Amino acid sequence: MTFTRHALTLLLATSALALSAASEEKPLPKDLPPYGADRPIPPLNIIQRTLPNGLTVWIVNRPGFPKIASYLAVRGGNAYDPADRQGLTGLMAGLLNEGTATRTSKQIAEELQAIGGELNAFASPDAVFVHGACLGNGLPTLINLLADVTRHPSFPEQEVELAKANTLQGLLAQEAQPAFKANRAFQAALFGPHPYRFASITPDVVKAATPQALRALHASRFQPKQALLVISGDVQEAATLKVITAAFGDWNATGEAPKPLAEAPASSAHQFLLIPRPGSVQSTLRVGRPAVSATHPDYIPMQLANVILGGSFGSRIVKNIREDKGYTYSPGARAAGLQAGGSYMVRADVRTDVTAASLMEIFYEMDRMGTTTVGEAELQSAKRYMGGTYLFQNQMLRALTGTLATYWVNGQKPEALSEFIPKVNAVKAEEVRRIGRTYFAAKDQTIVVVGDEGKAKAELEQFGPVQVQKN
Amino acid sequence: MRLRSLTAFTLGAALVAGPAAPAQRPSWRLPIEVKTLPNGLTIVVSEDHSLPTVGVSVVYRVGMRLEPKGRTGFAHLFEHMMFQGTPVAPKGVFDRVIQGGGGLNNGSTRYDFTNYIESAPVSALEPILWLEADRLKALDFSPQNLKNQQEVVKEEIRVNVKNQPYGTFWLDLPAAAYSRWENNHDGYGSFEDLDHADLKDVQTFHSTYYAPSNAVLGIAGDVKPAEVFALVEKYFGGIPGKPKPALPDLKEPLNTTEFRQVKTDALARVPAVAVGWKMPARGSRDHAPAAVLSELLIGGDASRIYLGLVKGKELLLNASGGLNFPLGGAWDYDGQTLFSLFSLYKPNADADKVLAAIDEIIAAVASQGITPAELERTKTKMLADFYSDLEIPLSRADALAKAQALWGSAAQLNEIPKLIEGVTVEDLKRVAATYLTRPNRTVIDYHTAAAKP
Numbered sequence: 001m002t003f004t005r006h007a008l009t010l011l012l013a014t015s016a017l018a019l020s021a022a023s024e025e026k027p028l029p030k031d032l033p034p035y036g037a038d039r040p041i042p043p044l045n046i047i048q049r050t051l052p053n054g055l056t057v058w059i060v061n062r063p064g065f066p067k068i069a070s071y072l073a074v075r076g077g078n079a080y081d082p083a084d085r086q087g088l089t090g091l092m093a094g095l096l097n098e099g100t101a102t103r104t105s106k107q108i109a110e111e112l113q114a115i116g117g118e119l120n121a122f123a124s125p126d127a128v129f130v131h132g133a134c135l136g137n138g139l140p141t142l143i144n145l146l147a148d149v150t151r152h153p154s155f156p157e158q159e160v161e162l163a164k165a166n167t168l169q170g171l172l173a174q175e176a177q178p179a180f181k182a183n184r185a186f187q188a189a190l191f192g193p194h195p196y197r198f199a200s201i202t203p204d205v206v207k208a209a210t211p212q213a214l215r216a217l218h219a220s221r222f223q224p225k226q227a228l229l230v231i232s233g234d235v236q237e238a239a240t241l242k243v244i245t246a247a248f249g250d251w252n253a254t255g256e257a258p259k260p261l262a263e264a265p266a267s268s269a270h271q272f273l274l275i276p277r278p279g280s281v282q283s284t285l286r287v288g289r290p291a292v293s294a295t296h297p298d299y300i301p302m303q304l305a306n307v308i309l310g311g312s313f314g315s316r317i318v319k320n321i322r323e324d325k326g327y328t329y330s331p332g333a334r335a336a337g338l339q340a341g342g343s344y345m346v347r348a349d350v351r352t353d354v355t356a357a358s359l360m361e362i363f364y365e366m367d368r369m370g371t372t373t374v375g376e377a378e379l380q381s382a383k384r385y386m387g388g389t390y391l392f393q394n395q396m397l398r399a400l401t402g403t404l405a406t407y408w409v410n411g412q413k414p415e416a417l418s419e420f421i422p423k424v425n426a427v428k429a430e431e432v433r434r435i436g437r438t439y440f441a442a443k444d445q446t447i448v449v450v451g452d453e454g455k456a457k458a459e460l461e462q463f464g465p466v467q468v469q470k471n
Numbered sequence: 472m473r474l475r476s477l478t479a480f481t482l483g484a485a486l487v488a489g490p491a492a493p494a495q496r497p498s499w500r501l502p503i504e505v506k507t508l509p510n511g512l513t514i515v516v517s518e519d520h521s522l523p524t525v526g527v528s529v530v531y532r533v534g535m536r537l538e539p540k541g542r543t544g545f546a547h548l549f550e551h552m553m554f555q556g557t558p559v560a561p562k563g564v565f566d567r568v569i570q571g572g573g574g575l576n577n578g579s580t581r582y583d584f585t586n587y588i589e590s591a592p593v594s595a596l597e598p599i600l601w602l603e604a605d606r607l608k609a610l611d612f613s614p615q616n617l618k619n620q621q622e623v624v625k626e627e628i629r630v631n632v633k634n635q636p637y638g639t640f641w642l643d644l645p646a647a648a649y650s651r652w653e654n655n656h657d658g659y660g661s662f663e664d665l666d667h668a669d670l671k672d673v674q675t676f677h678s679t680y681y682a683p684s685n686a687v688l689g690i691a692g693d694v695k696p697a698e699v700f701a702l703v704e705k706y707f708g709g710i711p712g713k714p715k716p717a718l719p720d721l722k723e724p725l726n727t728t729e730f731r732q733v734k735t736d737a738l739a740r741v742p743a744v745a746v747g748w749k750m751p752a753r754g755s756r757d758h759a760p761a762a763v764l765s766e767l768l769i770g771g772d773a774s775r776i777y778l779g780l781v782k783g784k785e786l787l788l789n790a791s792g793g794l795n796f797p798l799g800g801a802w803d804y805d806g807q808t809l810f811s812l813f814s815l816y817k818p819n820a821d822a823d824k825v826l827a828a829i830d831e832i833i834a835a836v837a838s839q840g841i842t843p844a845e846l847e848r849t850k851t852k853m854l855a856d857f858y859s860d861l862e863i864p865l866s867r868a869d870a871l872a873k874a875q876a877l878w879g880s881a882a883q884l885n886e887i888p889k890l891i892e893g894v895t896v897e898d899l900k901r902v903a904a905t906y907l908t909r910p911n912r913t914v915i916d917y918h919t920a921a922a923k924p
Binding site for chain 2: 028312329381
């Protein structure tokens, strides 16, 4: 058993943007008071253990709030499924709660309710996550239930049939959502045959699922050597470890480790894809391309560049197409990093008659990131914003616990938590420009539009050939 | 919900230990200090020094059903105008200063209030207070900004309502269930009314409703109450006091005839049903029982409607709903509200089957009550969720400001666990029998276009 203890400190940018130094922008009101001095952030202690069976355990003691959060992560998500069964992992995850060797789904739900608790399992491309929460005094019950659904799910015939029927009906319902259609087409266009193309299970895979197949999949993936358990909250290390050891210590499932995924594509075709949606009053836009993994050196600079380009309320795209032009309500952008690759995506829903005009502005802003250097005030502000939002998110137990679980899946240590902000602060303006040039150039982006075929097609044809995809 | 931007914050704590509660439920209380300035502004502060962050919420007592007649959607359009700059701090300054301070901000319009929220490292508190005071004093009433936000709001309505299947359900239910204009009009706004809004309306609205006496400022986090009171005095103290605008009468009796309607939704691919019942007023004897009943019926995977209709009879694909759903929770409304339910139903179901199964569940509670064990579990889950909603300074500031604005007492927030504890089986039986009746029910059945006769 290994034992290490780290004091993790979240740090903000050392000094706030000097309010009067924003030379490239209008001066600020003369009476506006300056920011105060930053206060130190108390260190976060994370205890790291490995049980003899190989289960990794991280415990975060954060007193002061009467609830506990947990995340169990198991390597191997939807991207690890064979091409003809992709999404089976997600279906399996959703059924963990629906019955075990000794409990019915109703018993599980009622035991959780009695501790003010919840347990939700889901699959990402890279892993299965089981999130739990409960009142502070429910920890032993939560851990026992978590161990039961993790180790002994039974995939009862009737529950599997119900989950299949509801998934099929749910898929039909989803087809009405423009975002669902847009994301599916976007993922497929970016990743081609790579399993990161996965956006949703298909009806055929649902129909073919059986309790036997789900049990076999569970048995092949769920092994202590491939799993992490994180517990956060007002918990005592020794007592918590005792409960965990009692519940998981004799978990001896073994098997092969999931085979690492091939590297995802690094680029995609510059093309305009139109997915017709009769009756749409808006065009749902996706502009993006494959990018980098969560551990790639460009990942953090790209997150920072994204804050400047489209990932925050004060970003260039939001200012341009919302606050200046009024084309859209909810434009946004994100850089998503997974284990074996990632993607960048700008999104907006715009009224149909400004489809081309909106894309023109998005292209302009994307190109500008690579053709000019961001000013110091805008850069500092973006760094500050990233630090603040990171602190904001991780003050919530669930988010903190989930952040740590995701780090583990990506092969990172909990220290990544304290390294994040210093890495953001070290990014130079030139590096942001290089990110812009390398990843944001309009000529390298794939464009997906879901909308009214007649009107949106004419809008898009101003840029060149449009491929209409009925999906 | 009706947010300025789609990036909704997850609202969710150091609390101090309070007196012991029954049934082994941990008892927690927020420290609360309240002060009212001579101009009428009330400030609520809750300190917690576990992290150097602060949450701020300014709650104005105007909302979708308190807006003036003939101007549908104006309270919400106005919320957008609050981000369009002031004579002193032009458009862009607000976001720039808060973002540059490491903070987030947003606003939302609900039935009974409009709130403006910020979360940031505590070093940004003073500029944030300055900015909030500045936009309470005056706005940049420019035609360009108004035109811009009229377009943005219309895009918001397109993305959330017009381009979404069942996007109108939360507007359809009150429209059909209530008789007073205040309660039943479209609070998101008709495009016609939004287009007709002019600068004079914006000015009048600001001077009427954005008065210190009509506002509560909630602040939680790494602060000392005395220091906060001094800062607020410094920035808000000089704003002239104005009379608190009168609240319209919202009261309506329960309905005596069931309302049912079939709507064809051109975008939907599967049918859905929305059901609403008129419920007791905030703070009334039946309020807390109604909240517990809502949890019992539709609070999650152990709730009766989930176990009975999603599981059990397998009629529904999902079950969402609750007291004051979906624009708020069980404790943040005033006057009366609806208990609403929205579910997609399956090919083997129709609205009659769904309603019959729900009636059966309600009748069982009304006539037989529930076991003590189920009541205890239900209360425990409610309490756990109540605490989760107070986890971070931002959500504490907001909950405290809302309690002060709607209940007239921020301290009331600490009493909600007691209200929950006090609910008995007899209360649940009475409230189920009184409110969840067929005559008091409004039902909208959403059919897909293919199912159109």
